[in-house]
Amino acid sequence: MKRDRRRYLLFHLHSEERTVHVKDLSMALWRNLLSLYGEVQAAESKLYLTEYDEKEGIGILHCSADSLSQVITSAALIGAIDGVNVSFEPKRTSGTIKGLKR
Amino acid sequence: MIIDLGVMNSTKIEIDSICRMAHKLGISGIATPNQFEAPMKTLEQIRIYKRTDIKGRGLSSIRRQIDNTRKNSTILALEIGKIETINWAVDDKRIDLLTLTPSGDNPLRPTTATLAKEARIALEVHIAPLLQTSGFNRSKILKIYREAIGTAMDNDMMVVLTSGATAPIELRSPVAMVHIGILLGMEKQFAERAIDEFPSGIIQNNLEKMDSGYITTGVRVLKENNSK
Numbered sequence: 001m002k003r004d005r006r007r008y009l010l011f012h013l014h015s016e017e018r019t020v021h022v023k024d025l026s027m028a029l030w031r032n033l034l035s036l037y038g039e040v041q042a043a044e045s046k047l048y049l050t051e052y053d054e055k056e057g058i059g060i061l062h063c064s065a066d067s068l069s070q071v072i073t074s075a076a077l078i079g080a081i082d083g084v085n086v087s088f089e090p091k092r093t094s095g096t097i098k099g100l101k102r
Numbered sequence: 103m104i105i106d107l108g109v110m111n112s113t114k115i116e117i118d119s120i121c122r123m124a125h126k127l128g129i130s131g132i133a134t135p136n137q138f139e140a141p142m143k144t145l146e147q148i149r150i151y152k153r154t155d156i157k158g159r160g161l162s163s164i165r166r167q168i169d170n171t172r173k174n175s176t177i178l179a180l181e182i183g184k185i186e187t188i189n190w191a192v193d194d195k196r197i198d199l200l201t202l203t204p205s206g207d208n209p210l211r212p213t214t215a216t217l218a219k220e221a222r223i224a225l226e227v228h229i230a231p232l233l234q235t236s237g238f239n240r241s242k243i244l245k246i247y248r249e250a251i252g253t254a255m256d257n258d259m260m261v262v263l264t265s266g267a268t269a270p271i272e273l274r275s276p277v278a279m280v281h282i283g284i285l286l287g288m289e290k291q292f293a294e295r296a297i298d299e300f301p302s303g304i305i306q307n308n309l310e311k312m313d314s315g316y317i318t319t320g321v322r323v324l325k326e327n328n329s330k
Contacts, residue, residue: 014123016271035237036285073285076278077240079233085271089127090278 004046005065007093009072010100013057014087021082022052028081029061033074047071050097060100068093104276105131105301107153107177107199108228108264116269121146123270131305133177142176142309151176151305156197161187165194172196176308179226182208192217198304199226199262206246215257222307224300225254228266229274229282248287255292262304263296 013020026049034042045067052059063071075088094100109120109132117136124132124146131149143150154175156167164180164187172178179199180191185208191197192214200223202210210225218225227250231243254261263283267273274282276297283293310316315323 014126014271016269032236035240069281069284072278073281076274076282077232077285079272085269087123087127087271087274088278089275090281 005095006046006062007065007068007095008050008060008062008097008100009068009093010060010091011058011075012089012091013052013059014089015057015081016085018084019054019057020084020086022049022054024082025049025052025059028078029071029075032078033071036074036077037070041067041070045071060097065095103131103302104129104298105133105149105151105305106265106267106273107133107151107262107301107304108179108201108226108266109134109273110228110230110266111268117150118145119270120267120273121148121150123273124148127273127275129273129276131302133305153177153179155201156180156191159183159187161190164191168194168196173312176305176312182210182214184208185211185214188214189217192221192223195221195223197223198308199224201226201228202247202250204228204231204243204246206242209246210250210253212253212257215254215259218254219257219259222260222304224260224262224304225250226262226264227251227286228264229279230266230268230272232282233272244286251287255288260300261288261292261296262300263293264301 033045045063047063050060050062072090078086078088092100106129111120125148133151133153135153135155152175154171156164158164178197179201180197181201181203182188200218202225227247232240235243251261263279265273279297280293283296284290
């Protein structure tokens with residue numbers, strides 16, 4: 001079986017006042033992807049939050065290469081998470097975590 | 103040069119924080135209905151251009167507002183309304199943007215788009231309503247936006263994607279805006295032009311027109327001869 005190509009995305013989650021917890025962010029990413037593109041696309045995306053620094057708001061997520069655009073779009077359209085207004089800023093993408101951190 | 107032509111906040115305190123956020127996101131300019139007298143000023147390394155939103159239903163009211171504001175506003179925007187009014191305003195050629203409303207009461211018609219193409223007027227789409235809604239309500243807005251953008255692109259009309267932000271946190275980075283443009287039915291290249299080339303082109307043209315030596319496209323006063 002052919003292995004799916006993955007993409008890692010470095011992002012910055014800007015938030016107002018208080019920080020956003022990793023679990024809430026993960027849920028919000030999934031919920032918005034599901035709402036915007038449906039169950040099949042959400043499942044195909046293989047979205048996973050790899051790292052997230054709650055204090056800095058910087059994190060890395062990975063997903064299948066084919067659904068990267070949908071993941072970025074749905075994340076950018078998140079207006080608030082658990083009552084905290086947020087702005088999702090995609091920084092860089094790479095095929096490996098090492099490449100992102102370089 | 104990335105310029106967000108639709109930052110809708112007009113209070114001075116918020117403008118400072120909007121500029122800080124814009125700088126963080128890599129935006130180099132914003133157009134806002136601010137209270138500054140000058141058509142352009144710089145704050146936190148961000149260029150702020152004066153934007154005026156024409157309001158009113160009647161033709162005479164719109165004409166009067168355009169007459170009064172055109173000379174001191176870098177950007178003049180008009181919400182899409184009744185077809186007779188809109189087509190008159192587009193044919194008049196003094197406005198820069200036709201703002202699409204998310205309610206869908208007044209869709210963009212092909213006749214308007216054709217006239218707008220001739221007059222180099224762009225369709226303005228605010229993304230803020232997409233951030234404030236979800237589920238069925240967002241789906242309805244997406245439908246309205248996608249239809250209007252489709253009509254504009256079919257008729258070679260320019261499209262400008264703006265944040266419509268009233269608070270700093272509603273700004274989005276240029277990369278995020280391009281992806282939202284793709285969601286709204288644009289090709290990637292067109293979405294990039296909608297946040298970069300089209301807005302900066304409109305600003306550049308208008309600043310040129312506001313220059314004291316400007317007469318008409320390609321004609322300007324280089325040196326005045328005062329001796330008679």
